[in-house]
Amino acid sequence: MLSACERSAHMSTRLAKQGRLIDRSKQIVFTFNGKSMLGHPGDTLASALLANDQMLVGRSFKYHRPRGLVASGAEEPNALVGLGSGTRYEPNQRATTTELFEGLAAQSQNHWPSLEFDIGIVNSKLFSRFLTAGFYYKMFMHPKPFWKHVYEPFIRQSAGLGKAPDKELVDADTYEHFYFFADVVIVGGGVAGLQAAKTAAATGAKVLLMEQNAHWGGRAPVDGGTIDGMEAEAWVTKTLDELRAMENVTLRDRMMGAGVYDHGYLLGYERLSDHMPGKPGPRHRLWRIRTKQIITATGAIERPLSFAGNDVPGVMLAASMRDYVVNWGVTPGKRVVIATNNDDAYRTALILKDAGVEVACVVDARRLGGGALAKQVRDAGIRVEDGRAIAKVAEGKRVTKVAICLQNGDGQSIEEIEADAVAMSGGWSPVVHLWSHCGGKLTWDDTQAHFRPDPNRAPLSHDGLPFVSTAGSASGPMGLGAVLSDAAEAGAKAAEAAGLPAQAPVAAVAEDVEETQMEPVWLMPANADIQHRMKSWLDYQNDVKVSDVQLAAREGFESVEHTKRYTTLGMATDQGKLSNINGLAILADSLGSEIPQVGTTTFRPPYHPISMGAIGGEARGEIFQPLRKTPMYAWNDKNGADWEPVGHWRRPFAYIRNGETQHDAVNREVKNTRENLGLLDASTLGKLIVKGPDAGKFLDLMYTNMMSNLKVGKCRYGLMCSENGFLMDDGVVARIDDDTWLCHTTTGGADRIHAHMEEWLQTEWWDMKVFVANVTEQYAQIAVVGPNARKVLEKLGGMDVSKEALPFMEWRDGEIGGFKARAYRISFSGELSYEIAVSASEGQAFWDALMAAGAEFGVMPYGTECLHILRAEKGFIMIGDETDGTVIPQDLGLHWALSKKKEDYIGKRAHSRSHMADPERWQLVGLETVDGSVLPDGAYAVGQGINANGQKNTIGRVTSTYFSASLNRGIAMGLVKHGRKRMGEVISFPGTDGKTYEAKIVDPVVYDKEGAKQDV
Amino acid sequence: MSKAVSVLNGARFSGLAEVADAGLVGMITLRGDLESSAVAAAVQSTTGCAIPAVRKTVEASGNSVSWMSPDELLIVTAYDQVADLCAKLQEALTQEHALVVNVSDARSCFTLSGNGAREVLGKVAPVDFAADQFQPGDFRRSRLAQVAGAFWLDQGGAFHIVCFRSVGEYVFNLLKTAADPDAGVGVYS
């Protein structure tokens, strides 16, 4: 029975026979460029387009030439479409790897205004002679501004393939990662992969077998042959059933081996819902697999032939054409010319004929033609011409005529054959990408004219032993029997290499047709003239032709990498799967060199593009990154916290009340804390317990000042430098008992300083008896600050917090308001201040108690900005403001904290280097603007003249600057050359706002210089 | 104590596996020489547990003891017992160079149970969760997506997961996402 399409006059059509993968009983409606079309379940978008006579599927990158399908799988260079819409739109989807689904909407790409009529074609028609390889390096240089404003925008607009997703698009799909471990992973579910899996699994090895398509068996069911006495397809089904029954085997379809990384790390890219968009659950899953052995059973890819017009829609790889016939029951034409240099293409002739498609001629470039298969074809009554070539396929939007010539001639046409499709086969190249990702080397095989993996130079793993092997045609052999025995051996060897007991491989037995050797044909015909070579495509998508590679060679781009980059050969979205070997053969020929000497470019992951969404995985939205929250986070959030990210923490910058600006809120908090009572959530401050008989000695090395002589019950402010001498952290240290200290660090310092201490203890002073524990998160810590601080604590009741019982710079354990607490009498604000630590789980309850009890004392929470201002008014430095990784304690006038008694501490030796002892170093001072305004953040003070590089000389910079609500004017600190000797001097800070700010050098402490307020 | 609350305050999620906030859990970090008989004796007498082997958890008397590093144990007990147990351990270790510190409030704990538990954890931690590779009593410190975490498998087949308190919510949301009922992988079933 003929299908509806076949009865029509169309040339590319659905056949009545064949179509093993489609379900003809059901129809699927889809659209292409808005036109409604019909397909079947099991179709790819590509096969469905062919069934609808949509030969023209896209336009090329440079010349905007009309293009049709060339291949049937991942190697397809032309059929890229924009798929879907809205939040599920995606550009550059391959029609050949897109399974058809109901409602699929595809848009062709790279044309304007329409696919059928594209203005860009003028590139091809008028300018193609000019737009040769590298032309843009030689022109567009004058006038200079034209590159940015005229030439580049034009080039960018005409390049670029698919339409970008909408600028505001937020992906509707989700993605995830999965970690998996195996002994042997086999990539590729063709007969080789299945055979390798079976052999490996027989040893008991834990095996993962993945197949990028939705169906198993690879090419074998299309190419025919019998395995173990049954049809290939039956053997595939049987073997799959056997593997599925094994507990040690995991089978995944729609999963591609995307990349091989060092030490047996493999990326698997699983497409879960691309064939049914909107299906609940993740769209893609990125498997991060650790395996002892990888077998790539990735098959081989057919090479195009380089003849003039080999890019006209309707010219297709011979094996792909039979894929379309056998798998999906479609043909790109009704009258086909086949061009080949090998026997395999004759299979296409037989299959086409069997399916009712006329084969006008098989043009075999070999002088002596093919073997047994060729005979079958001749016997079937098909015309076969040996030693012939295609001179040219007539230009147009589809194939109409094919000119035939002698292969060893220059392209003189012998005859013209009417045809609407051309099948071409230039031989087969093993898919070596995964083998090569981690350094597997290739060897040139003269008999098959291809690079294949060199088993003696395999990628090596952590143990220096090979961890990747190949199976089947990925190894080189193309015959079914050889494929199976190679795969069986690969499976057995890999299992043994993975540590399983060795087993002799048992391969399935196949019946093969003997094939006559192929002959390399890099140019068709061999002596094609320049007009022909300028129409012979190597890289379809990037529009690289034989003449381009020849030009590159002539201009001295002799390295294959140079040629690639100069011509863009192999740099398109197919990464040269079809073009690389043909291109470097042309290059070798142009250089008078051999192909193996020219070598290949580097194979890089991924094998085939993978979604950025999958790479990012689950990390989006609220789990984009960990957000660290203090116990009072929710309260802060509800009470106006204007959040500031601090590392992964969030801290309230200020608590903004209704009607307030951020600035208002900060000023209110400053005044209230100075006048009444402020609460600061200080839980993020690091708290490290350091304990042991050598703890004092250790801390004396960690801190620049002495900690061993701190008395139990007391606190001391300490500084830490890096070994390179720079100030890296500060904080208050409390001595807890005879051999225990508690060290406070900055928020950012908690993990860093903990790691720093562990590093020194483990790697340098491992004989010291010291243990460190990071207890930062065990406590909620609240700074209770202001003149009313004692009152609120006394109201809550519990421990004696009087000046006598708990003097400044001491700490006590006890209870406050029924909470077990530790109170530190320390102040970073210059006010009467307690920092109270309670267990984190009780933090919110304690905060609530303070807020309630503090109501009558004017309690208000304050944020980090207020904290900054309070400390700046007191001239206290802030790590990260006054320090930036280039500042040493001496710069900040902290000489008092550099112990002279100690022989050693980290950073001490560094400080004696010439530049660190240099009196010219900038010194910390206070800065007071002449007019009371606020100095701009980060402003530099200018000195006299310019330096040797023409830059203005600077003599200082602002390190922190604020509006002080307490003093009602700007306050600042800065580092100034000879600053401490220049008190009272006025210096200038040019702003980026056009103004220059004049500031007087003053003492950094501008509030309560005597310290009377904090020690009450 | 009613004042104390865990970060997730008893939250649960049921999908591929059951994710549950374990509430307030008593936890003690013990640092000391794990080879020392005094440490072993102290741990045995106070918790009822022997010193676990490398990357193992020992459960006894309602307590568990896990191997954190060659000189560190994680002792898990009831939240209201922790102060008492800390004191006893400190007492038993007065002669030893050791550090005993209550970290109950510094951490969040979750249980992950059900058929999909291995698979869910396998989405966030770079660890082999195949049944023959991760068995009851096994303990591992690793990474839970972007944060450090530790987990062990109890004899009943449930995972116990510990992370820092500040990232408790992140880890809960992470596990919840991984346990999406439509995101089954199906390799461990």
Place this chain on the structure above:
Amino acid sequence: MKRYSAFAVAREALRYHTGWERAWTSPAPKRHYDVIIVGAGGHGLATAYYLGKNFGITNVAILEKGWLGGGNTGRNTTIIRSNYLQDPSAAIYEKARSLYEDMSQDLNYNVMFSPRGVIMLAQTEHEVRGYKRTAHANALQGVSTEWISPERVKELVPIINLEGPRYPVLGGLWQARGGTARHDAVAWGYARACSAMGMDVIQKCEVTGVRTEGGRVVGVDTSKGAIDCDKIGMVVAGNCSDLSQMAGFRLPVESVALQALVSEPIKPCMDVVVMANTVHGYMSQSDKGEMVIGGGTDGFNNYTQRGSFHHIEETVRALVETFPMVSRLKMLRQWGGIVDVTGDRSPIISSTPVKNCFVNCGWGTGGFKAIPGSGWAMAQLMATGHSPLAEEFTMTRFKEGKFIDESVAAGVAH
């Protein structure tokens, strides 16, 4: 050398481009050169070019063990900017940037310098302060930059998500005359110009030894035989430790892998270069349409030109969060290069303990943008013994504790 121009292209088109001559010659080494530059990457070729152009020194060989431009010059993300904080860095990078402005005309080779603008996003208060400081410094250094508002960022980068759930964009440091260039073309353009001046660019010529006499360099041994010279410039990122040891000194340098990736090409959607340091990622769109993406380095010494995948993952995660539509693009290709990192992550352009032996290395992750400035300074240093641009970049600075630290942040702290 035949001049390149639209006219020349048209003329050649008429004869099917059969008349183009070699872009550079492929000579055998001579026995002696005044100067040998080891390394025909961008920096080495630029050094040679300015030796010839500025100092008339043309008896120069540039030795390359592989193919010219095949190291980091040909595997970077092509960003050009000079908005550095410290004076010495700003000076050399601005010199480089200004030379890029005229490079196509100067070399008669279109290197496609595209001053499309570079934004460094500020996503924390700490970054806001840092970039405001940089803007102030740049104003005094003669580097044109400005602090811009989030609204302006959105205008320039329509695909950005300003209100990211985690790190809202608080503004950015904008250098309007920063941009990109075609990386290979920079190497090819310099090579062609060097060759035209009579210099020898010798590829597949590996240096196996550095010969010295009395503490002075006299020549090199190579895979193509011994070559004498008066001066040597070592400009070999990723190989400088090896080469310096041949000359008998050691460098404060470590080599690590830096990775990059590109998406499949799409139509223009982002006209500027965006760097987001809080989340560790940067992105621009090439003229071909690919989104060119970079991130951080691996932490371990590595010469494989392969990096670890989790860095790719971190970078992509960050970019998906910053530019949500990126989620629906696909990664086409990832690769790695080996970069030299010094103790302060700033480069070394310096004389060495061996007389007449000079070294230029340690560009870390920022080498491409510096190429012309680096070559200019290195040439001046080699020709005259002194270069103001190179003055602070000595290898002795580490001994003095005089660092050029661009990271200027000891970590976020409160």
Place this chain on the structure above:
Amino acid sequence: MLILTCPYCGATAEETELQAGGEAHLKRFGPGSSDEEFHDYLFVRENPKGVHFERWRHTNGCGKWFHAARCTTSLEVFGTYPAQTTEPPQDIQDKISKKRPGWSWREFSCASAKDAS
């Protein structure tokens, strides 16, 4: 993706659990050392192409620092060992000598080369 076996907890950890820590077996120079010594200690690195000894920390794991002997050009790992030592264990040096005859790294070198000298 490097995978190293932590000599403390025995886990075969992938790189995401680890933190690289630079060259191993550096001798610290503190106060009293020369500028040269201090400079070399802080900044000068072997940075070899080939056998290297380096520090790693099992950060997302048992937290311990350890050393790895690794080849920087092939990424082969010859062994890992605890950080509390000033030189690579002999068995690891021997293993390297078998695989990389003639290797040397700072004052350490191939056993056979030592015999010959």
